[in-house]
Amino acid sequence: MTMHQALPGDDTHSVDSTRPAYNYAYLDEQTKRMIRRALLKAVAVPGYQVPFGSREMPLARGWGTGGIQVTAAIIGPDDTLKVIDQGADDTTNAVSIRRFFEKTADARTTEATEQATIIQTRHRIPEAPLTAGQIMVYQVPQPEPLRKLEPREAETRKMHAWAEYGLMQVKLYENIARFGEVTTTYDYPVMINGRYIMAPSPIPKFDNPKMHMSPALQLFGAGREKRIYALPPHTSVRSLDFEDHPFRIQSWTQPCALCAASDSYLDEVVIDDQGSRMFVCSDSHHCETRRADGHRGTMLGDATASGLVEESKS
Amino acid sequence: MATDTLIGPGFSDPVFQSQGAFRALLAALAEPGTRHVVSGAVVPPKGLHAATATALLTLADYETLIWLPAALRDGAAGAWLRFHCSAALVSDPARAAFAVIDAGSPEPALSAFDSGSDQFPDRSTTLIVQCTALEGGEAVTLTGPGIATSRVIAPAGPRAGFWAEVAANNDAYPLGIDLLLSHADAVFGLPRSTRIGEVY
Structure with a gap:
């Protein structure tokens, strides 16, 4: 037992002895x-x-x-x-x-x-x-x-051991052959x-x-x-990509509706039952920092009026 | 009773001292060639540097086999590690998860330790090489993961041909052993992914 665990009845200890005694950071x-x-x-x-x-x-x-x-x-x-x-x-x-x-x-x-x-x-x-x-x-x-391409762990382990990665390139190629581009957008x-x-x-x-x-x-x-x-x-x-199909990241046609950032990753949010939508930064701290710096998106006024975001202090 | 047969204390605060020491070791292996102080306030047994003893206290336990040179294994260091880590000491370097050598000693060769298997390259020895100093020796250039461009280190005391052995260890990547060069309370990390450049 280490000194970080509370003993029953040990009131000299800083840890609240009515709470269960965990080791520091939970794990032993x-x-x-x-x-x-x-x-x-x-x-x-x-x-x-x-x-x-x-x-x-x-x-x-x-x-x-x-x-x-x-x-x-x-x-x-x-x-x-x-x-x-x-x-x-x-x-x-x-x-x-x-x-x-x-x-x-x-x-x-x-x-x-x-x-x-x-x-x-x-x-x-x-x-x-x-x-x-x-x-x-x-x-x-x-x-x-490789799991979606080869379900057996024993096989994927060998593929990594011997750097046999042709299957992954084939998957990306088939994507391009069917859809004209690599359709994987996350976990790429x-x-x-x-x-x-x-x-x-x-x-x-x-x-x-x-x-x-x-x-x-x-x-x-x-x-x-x-x-x-x-x-x-x-x-x-x-x-991973091909010479004639280089890797590309997502882009959006409009900036963040709250902070007007055009270089951040945006979430598409449906805002009513008429199909209206807005795009907002997925990184909440980044968006708040930009608003505090005075950047204003097109829908910031509406969102502030309806109490969805706090008015920035500046 | 002679005092050198007594087993000295280990960590006085195992939770936080091992956490601090681990972060130093993690940073050392993540950024090869940068000096990190492995502080644990541990008085090492005879034959081990403070950083070596603290690293083993932080990482070794009953699940890991340790190889030490025979003189250390049968002396105070062996007894200290058995007592504090509950670790078994082995005489075959190829079975060890952790091992300690003095940089100047001619034996064993780095290739005598376990370099893992192609499907499980993680099951390899982590070798702590005790140097006479971490500077002032032969300079070598390091490149690879964890190094933005290149870094130069010059630990003192490695045996003749040591850097050729380290380079051969890197040639077998992703197999290979991972090195920690220690002196007093500080270490350099030298994982298998680090390429050894010219030796000046």
């Missing part, structure tokens, strides 16, 4: 060591999926247990944690996970991308550029990029350091270029599938 120390060993091997072989003993967590698999276990294994008292879900800081998954670490690890939390040392994310990379020293933790539902496969094909987790392909040579360390945790993989800073990440 042996589990953290196991995850830490897997993380170091993952960093040494970028893009390779390291099997690990994923634990039962106090929420259902598929809700980010892989990312939570990675964060729990790395977080310490010096860290500031940001959690986003589809870019937003204020959605259910993000709020719950942030609260989980506030409760079990006394974590300092923030919504500001620049202030965070650890950013746990579901399905987005923040718009603000990442900096050296930051760690991105991705929640990954399906770590195996990437080649890491010229060796392993990796699933970038279901981020939109808009975010793929941000991974290439990023100064931040990127860690991926898949709880249900029991895999951890990693991208060290300054690692080559190439989205």
